[in-house]
């Protein structure tokens with residue numbers, strides 16, 4: 001399915017200058033021509049969840065997974081994580097989805113705006129994890145979600161309003177891109193809360209902001225505003241709160257115009273550098289997927305099924 005707005009699709013061409021001697025300009029990328037009208041979400045009822053909402057926009061080829069526990073500032077319990085994992089799988093399997101948003105439903109009339117305040121401390125068990133009655137035994141299930149987000153071949157954009165703290169802060173860091181409102185606040189609380197994410201929450205943070213800053217964030221547990229987060233490389237952009245929705249739409253539309261295979265390969269390549277054998281496997285999976293589309297690869301399968309020797313070179 002193609003994006004419906006032909007003006008959006010044509011924006012790079014539309015930005016071409018009439019003159020052959022025009023000076024070089026960043027505006028030539030056409031980004032500013034992309035519509036900022038909010039994404040329109042499909043109304044058809046889909047899978048219903050308890051701790052999250054899941055929406056699709058057929059028009060903008062986008063899925064939105066949103067924390068929906070405002071009364072605890074969207075702190076997550078095992079059920080929340082399990083639901084996000086299920087929604088993420090649905091979004092990956094849906095060929096009409098090109099970009100996935102990880103956001104939160106803020107009810108600012110009653111609750112402080114938040115993206116996510118991390119693990120729900122009321123269900124933190126004494127025996128090694130979180131237990132809300134839905135786990136066979138207490139686990140740190142969010143670590144599985146982090147890996148699932150890294151492996152997801154589609155770009156994930158964290159859309160942050162208000163607090164992104166603790167395990168919530170780590171989820172935004174693991175998202176491929178972060179767009180924040182100017183009311184966003186970022187930070188870790190583990191060493192004050194008796195917790196530590198010694199995986200991506202530490203190593204990926206250091207890749208984003210550098211070792212000195214990462215140590216400061218973990219050792220001091222200070223909070224940083226959107227401008228500070230932008231300056232240290234934690235987020236991609238910050239916008240006035242009332243502008244955020246339109247800006248998110250603009251980023252989504254631009255990504256949708258670009259090659260999904262090139263984006264999936266770029267994500268795999270960027271992960272491979274950091275993820276060791278698992279990262280190389282992700283990159284290798286993309287190579288194998290493309291190789292399967294070639295006559296040369298198909299000759300191997302066909303020769304086996306036809307009980308004959310393969311003739312690879314005739315297929316090159």
Ligand SMILES: CC(C)(COP(=O)(O)OP(=O)(O)OC[C@H]1O[C@@H](n2cnc3c(N)ncnc32)[C@H](O)[C@@H]1OP(=O)(O)O)[C@@H](O)C(=O)NCCC(=O)NCCSC(=O)c1cc(O)c2ccccc2c1O
Nearest residue numbers: 072073075117118119120121140142166167189195196197
């Ligand atoms: C985010 C805050 C700084 C906001 O402060 P504020 O004063 O504005 O709001 P309140 O504190 O009054 O909160 C409103 C309301 O929400 C409840 N709440 C907030 N956060 C949580 C939470 N994490 N768990 C449960 N409930 C929460 C709060 O109790 C209030 O409810 P009332 O009924 O009293 O109104 C501030 O809220 C704050 O500091 N929150 C805690 C942030 C935090 O420390 N998060 C947990 C860090 S640990 C973690 O996330 C984590 C999870 C994992 O699964 C891991 C797995 C593997 C390794 C590491 C992990 C990990 O570190």
